[in-house]
Amino acid sequence: MNTKMQATVERPPQAIAPSLVWIMAVTCGVVVANIYYNQPLLQSIASSLSLSEKAVGWIATITQVGYTLGLLFMVPLGDKFERKRLILLMLTGATVFLLIAGFTLSYPILLIASLFIGIFSSVPQLLLPMAAHLAPDESRGKVVGKVMSGLLIGILLSRTVSGYVGAHFGWQTMFLAGGGLMLVIMALLYTRLPDSQPTYTGTYGSLMKSLWTLVRTLPPLRQAAATSLFQFGAFSAFWTTLVFFLEGPDYQFKSDIVGLFGLIGAVGALAAPLAGRSADKRGPRxxxxxxxxxxxxxxxxxxxxxxxxxxxxxxxxLLDMGQQLTHISNQTKVFALKPEARSRLNTVYMSSAFAGGSLGSFLGMMAWTSGQWPAVCLLGIILISIGLFLNRKAN
Structure with missing residues (x-):
């Protein structure tokens, strides 16, 4: 990579304030929730807009696609532009499209809004490299684990909150409330988030080309990205179809009860800090x-x-615990590879993860329509087994 395109890396402080770690964790949880609000609401949206299960499933899938696009084309800018300003700009975009989703009764507009909600909600993937940079080497896994636990709990509790709100106030209310939460988070970050100087001085084109250079020259990055694609694909297939299983003839639950399963999954998310500490002490593998x-x-x-x-x-x-153990350890490994390129490393890794999430949502709906719940569980086993095969050799 051309050295003239890079600036020197700023020296991190000896410690990151615990209050800032918690602010980052809360922000990650609240923002990432934007892309999961729709999952417990799919049946309600289908009834409201007279959609089939297959059609309404595209809302979950297109949101994941948007998040992947945000990771690929927006998050690398964290190495080139001041992160705080970029984060606030993206949160503004998320607010606008959440409000559009909350006010519309048009399926095409809801799909478009869902795409951009996903794109602008990739903010946590700017905060995680910032946390990794601010943390000392000896506690980086622990700090990343704490911030990531906020993101993971946000993923899970978003379903609980969304299911309750959807059952009692309607699905549109959840999107409107999400827009309001973005305004609160923006005010908090404006006052508390430190400035972060960029570490890359090249053009946007060279920045994007450098992603391929990182993939080509770092085998551990390729292994972590591929593993994450299959494991998160299985995770996404499960959560996309769970609402249909639990509201089906076996259990006949309503969306508020289905949403409580996100709260149950949050128990597994508590493994995130444990995974970070384990990676610090014994290595991630x-x-x-x-x-x-x-x-x-x-x-x-x-x-x-x-x-x-x-x-x-x-x-x-167990599923959520397994996801957190693998994901945090993989991310800790990736952040240690090239400190001056952490936003881009995270772009490669998380783009692969959410490409897997998009694929998993799609394959999960196919499995559900063809073989119902047993087919979904078999799909999950196959996807994770592929990831396990890819880790047969250490990198």
Missing amino acids: PTILAGMAVGIVAFALMGILSKSLLVVILGVI
């Missing part, structure tokens, strides 16, 4: 492998004993 094994067990249990509510609950906890 053992935790990555353990997380994938736990995910496979979760899908097997839920597929075989799907009529037992207790087993489904246990499966949700």
